[in-house]
Amino acid sequence: MEKQTKKDKKFLIILVLLVLLGVAVGYAALSQTLTINGTAKIASDWKVVFKSITLADSSGATQAESTPSKDSDTSVTFNVTLEKPGSYAEYTIVVENQGTIDAKLSAITDLATINATESKDIVYTITGPEVGSELAASASATYTVRVEWKADSEEIPTVKTKTATITLDYVQAD
16 A cells, blocks of 8 residues: 555656646747837927018117127017107017927016116016917917116106016927
8 A cells, every 4th residue: 555655646746747747838928029010200300480570660769789680590689779758669579489289488688677776767578378278280370579767757868778588488398
């Protein structure tokens, strides 16, 4: 009976080894490595630029230093000389979305801070689309920038110039 038990144990061990070998061979035969290859390309362009700047209106203002100019696609410059209280110059600035992605105006320079600096008699304003306005691809928006010597000024200020950098920040629309 003891011989029978030893034979049964050997048989059982051999059987377990054969089953494990079969499972390993079966797993190897049925397993595969899958590879996914791909290429993605972005076909969109981001390009919001100043299209033009023109003197729209003025009174008592001269362009003695230079005429309005577009320094680059993203910068415009104007220099104006104001002759007396009440003098002003208004510029029409066209912004164009030449890209294929819709844009949104996220911020405009805080002109209240600029206007609070010397000379307080020279004031800048900007009108046009408000913060949050969208600018669709291939569309344009028009802004008016006005610089003026306050009409109620009663004397010539000691600081006679004021430079302003006005920034229109555009971001991708939601």
